[in-house]
Amino acid sequence: MTCSGAARPVDNFVAHRPGDCHHIFGHLKPTNQRRTRFSVTTRSRFPENSSPRLLSTVMTESTSRVVKLQEARDNKFQRLAREAQAIHQDDALRAGEVGYLSSTMVQVTLPYREPKGNPAAWGRTNGRASLTIQPGYYIGTEVEIGAKGRKKNRQVPISIGYPYGSVPRLLLAWVGREVTMKKQREVILGRTLGEFMSDLGINNASGGKRGSITAVKEQTKRLFSARVALVDNPENIDWNNDGFVLADSLNVWWDPSTAADQAGLFDSKVVLSERFFDEMLKSPVPLDMRALRALKQSPFALDVYSWLTYRSFSVTRRTEIPWEALQQQFGTETESERKFRSLFRRALKDVAVVYPDAKFDADSSKAFVLLPGKTSVRIAGR
Secondary structure (H helix, E strand, O other), X not given: OEEOOOXXXXXXXXXXXXXXXXXXXXXXXXXXXXXXXXXXXXXXXXXXXXXXXXXXXXXXXXXXXXXXXXXXXHHHHHHHHHHHHHHHHOXXXXXXXXXXXXXXXXXXXXXXXXXXXXXXXXXXEEOOEEEEXXXXXXXXXXXXXXXXXXXXXXXEEEEEEOOOOHHHHHHHHHHHHHHHHHOOOEEEEEOOHHHHHHHHOOOOOOOOOOOHHHHHXXXXXXXXXXXXXXXXXXXXXXXXXXXXXXXXEEEOOOOOXXXXXXXXXXXXXEEEOHHHHHHHHHOEEEEEHHHHHHOOOOHHXXXXXXXXXXXXXXXXXXXXXXXXXXXXXXXXXXXXXXXXXXXXXXXHHHHHHHOOOOOEEOOOOOEXXXXXXXXXXXXXXX
């Protein structure tokens, strides 16, 4: 996969080779060597005497899954195309759509999924940059049953959990924008959750345990309760000196059980810690919030986009980066380098739609090649 930086029309995301034949319920094969007609050979898990109703139900469910998958692809394509058009028509600075991330947190990123087993600490390393996270805790009550069956309440620390996925990444870029513009540690999140979610690009507000409202509030709490260490050598972390919390205080008045556009009694706000505030201002990486919103379904694509525009600022000649080094940096939890290359190239296809000025060559199986190009957000000299 090679991207020269020129704007290209966006085709379907699934490319089929000439001659490939696809069928939902089976495969196609020629019925006659001399003709081009085809017949369908169905591979079924069911005995030949299975009831027609059972077979019909299975076929209907399979068709429904395929339709939903296609709808998801169409929605993704429409979202990417819509944001790409907006990016092409108006510069991010003029549109007020510039977010910022700390350069260190572009190089070493948050988890993509909830870390298994809720470890005491989680980290990622890229060269000399290292990010280590500890989740926040609160004191809860646990019931302990004694030898004679007597119940006794005891206080225990309970983990709030790790921030992971797309929401904290979008949130960090949004907070970076507020900090860069206003130069204040206190950041107003807003009186309504709906307005805040819209700023993050999450327009379909839904309630319930697995709804987007609950997810945004939960990930916000996890992110600003966490303790991090950004160091050069992860083996010698002194949490007393190297570690710091992201926020000194967090006041969230949104109620996930109410409508997203219903205002709380007060503005929800976060007061960033001085260490994190300084980190955000020290070397911020400008990002197009419209591109982030378009890529929000994939935290991996968000990281690839952020890293690509960060590196494009300093690349002045052809630069080869071994796939092994990228795999270690992004840490997608896959041990296969071949699978990682496939995931990375898939993310690049989406990133290239909203960041057409990126120049790279991902065809080689040995290294990813970065070429001199423009940053996603126009800045002086680039």
